[in-house]
Amino acid sequence: MNSSPTITSEFTTASDRSVEYQFEIFRGRDGLASIRDDWNQIAQESDKLRFFQCYEWYESYLDTLAEAYSPVYFVLVRQQSSPVGVIPLMRSIRKIAGLRFRSLELINHSHMPLSDGVFARSDSDGAILQGLLWRLQRQSEIKWDLVCFTNLLEDGCIKRALESSPIPRLISEARTRCNYISCIPFDELSNKFSKNFRGNLRKARNKLMNLSGVEYISVRRQPQLDQALDEFLEVEASGWKGAMSEQTAIKLDLRLTNFYRSLSETFSPVDACEINLLKADGRCLAGQFCLVVGDTSYILKIGYDESYVQLAPGNMLLESSLRRYWREGVVKYLNLVTDTPWHSNWNPLSYTVSNAYVFNATPTGLAAFALLRFEKYLSGKYKAQLKPLVERWRNLRNGHTRNEGSGGNKSGAQGGRMSETNSLRERRGLVNAPAGSSVLSESPFKIKNSLAGHPLFEDSRLKRLLRTLPREHIEIRAVQSLDTNDGGYRRGERLTDADPVETFEQLGEKPSWMLLHESWIHDPEYGELMRQYVRDLAETVSDIGGDPSDLGCWLFFSSGRCVVHFHADPDQSFLNQIRGSKTIYVYPAKTIPEPAVEKLVYTHNQGAVTYQPEYETSLFPPVQMVPGETVFLPLFAPHRVINDDDICVSFNVGFHTRESRRRRAVHIVNLEMRRLGLQPAPYDQRPGIDSIKNQMYQALRVRNKFFKFLKPEVPV
Secondary structure: OOOOOEEEEEEEEEEEOOEEEEEEEEEHHHHHHHOHHHHHHHHHHOOOOOHHHOHHHHHHHHHHOOEOOOOEEEEEEEEOOEEEEEEEEEEEEEEEOOEEEEEEEEOOEOOEOOOOOEEOOHHHHHHHHHHHHHHHHHOOOOOOOEEEEEEEEOOOHHHHHHHHOOOOOEEEEEEEEEEEEEOOOHHHHHOOOOHHHHHHHHHHHHHHHOOOOOEEEEEOOOOHHHHHHHHHHHHHOOOOOOOOOOOOOHHHOHHHHHHHHHHHHHHHHHOOEEEEEEEEOOEEEEEEEEEEEOOEEEEEEEEEOHHHHHHOHHHHHHHHHHHHHHHHOOOOEEEOOOOOHHHHHHOOEEEEEEEEEEEOOOHHHHHHHHHHHOHHHOOHHHHHHHHHHHHHHHHHHHHHHHHHOOHHHHOOOOEOOOOOOOEOOOOOOOEEOOOOOOOOOOOOEEEEEOOOOOHHHOHHHHHHHHHHOOHHHEEEEEOEEOOOOOOOOOOOOEOOOOOHHHHHHOOOOOOEEEEEOOHHHHOHHHHHHHHHHHHHHHHHOHHHOOOOEEEEEEEEEEOOOEEEEEEOOOOEEEEEEEEOOEEEEEOOHHHOOHHHHHHHHHHOOHHHOOOOHHHHHHOOOOEEEOOOEEEEEOOOOOEEEEEOOOOEEEEEEEEEOHHHHHHHHHHHHHHHHHHOOOOOOOOOOOHHHHHHHHHHHHHHHHHHHHOHHHOOOOOO
16 A cells, blocks of 8 residues: 555755745655654754644544545655645545535544645745645646645644735635633633533532542543543543544444544654543543643543533633643643534624635646536536536546556555545535434434524624514413423413513523524515525435425524423424523324324424323333434424523424425314214225325315314314
8 A cells, every 4th residue: 555655756846936845745654754853853843743733643634544545645744855734635636616626635533623735944935835726737757737735724834825825716715713711710711611611610510529539630641541431432432423423433433432542552652642531420521632732731522421411611721721731831822623502691702714726737638617607607507508518528538547547556555545526616505414314214413503693692792582582473482491390391371461572681590481483484584594404405415305384483592491382393303402401302193192183283382292191101211411412303393492501592493395295184184084973094004095094184174274164163
């Protein structure tokens, strides 16, 4: 796999006539090893070194995550024989408007959230990058249509270079943010938190102190580091990432496990790998995997035991780390690396993270540039017309590169874990479901959303909606709290005289539950958000199909520690947590009697479904929700909710698919048959009869439309 570390002989370019740079391209694991001393010299001279610019970062990647089908290159830049820069690249395929293009990219992976090159001096960034691109266009060993500089921090080497020098055919776009917290006295830091969050931290501290053997552990040295890593991997796999849920835990993937073990082994000799643990009751409650470089500690991964969620163990550990860093005085910043919704509680500072694309001057490179630049103006029809032309270019290109065969791969380079079906635009939709997710599932499952920071869910915008939405579409009810819950999970009294805005503002003092209906009809912005959400969802959930119908979205506001009544929804829906945390208790749809389902479908009144204690025997495992998480609620599956201490804001999106419309039709026909004294077969018991009922439903719809006096009155 590593037959020849150097694939391109030294060449010289002079972007600035007064300064000459020499570029050498090294490939794979052997190529990286051969430039170790040069890399470390550059790192020592760098203005601000970060973990993803360290030699050890790429060494661990190549040893554990790299794929043979995607070669990796390291471009070493010299000035007068002295090393001044390294740019790590991988070869991959990018899709733009459905067409595949050859790309060179900064090395990236789902567990490598930030990327950059490393330059010895910032004043030379622009000249180095210009020289690199100039030379890549003139060499013949590596075929490419575009160079993708992904996940760039706003003050990183390559981002500065792109901004300091004119680069032709450049497209740049902000993608997300990287949050960080200054390590200042905690009392000073906490003054910036909301009153509610400060109170939550205080309550969590008090609850934590009631446990036995509470200790905070921070480890950087072997062999203790290996033991701490084992404990971290266990707690990281104990919750929603584990084997019983999304199955994204590090421990469940051997290559990921080896990657983090390699990081601990390669960074620990220089005291740069740190694992922090919170332990109590004889077990690990939370953990952080950090890399400490310069004056910054970077938290790459966190994990906590969800059975202790009431103690906020993740927040407690983060608070402890901030206090310790301040006391020790070495680490000045704690970098959270990503932009997860819960970060907002800590009022962090942040960097913009962006992607930049530079296109080759070849026909396919120019085509890719035009397609991306004008992508939003191109409909599917125009893409179809352009595709044959690009296909001809691609076939011509393949004819030239077929002589290469797989020679590049046979030469032994390793590369990044990059699927050939990757889209050029890093996917960051409103919601992301893993492959294989299905709305036909009869059990709940969790996915991720990026709604928590959306401006439509800011207090001022929600109050504006409450003022403009017709009062009859705002349902306000009294609600039981954890302290007064009688276990009946009944729907509370509807408070028709309550002022919506005032009730919303007093959720922290007066227990209440609010449900907003038809916001998508009366406020176009919420309607567009709903439609975009369903479009994003349909990209990864195939059985939604191209014709979801009866789209609707509902906003829920509820007080902390409240107990939300037992109910079911008349459609299949995705409940998205925006603020606060809660636990959802979901039951199989078959738990409730058929007549109750029929009333629910016909009336859309959640009161048609009532709680019975015997339902508890069929309860699915409870689902804990925090901001940024979404739970799928199966069609007609009843559920109830218990909030944690904070006020909760949730956004529910519901719809029908072809299969759910068919099931709805059968239930409505069954309801009509019961009115005639008949005993219809339940749905799916006799599929042939269900098909006939589906046809009968169309006739009933016509009857109810033109002969409303024949439409049945169904009391709830």
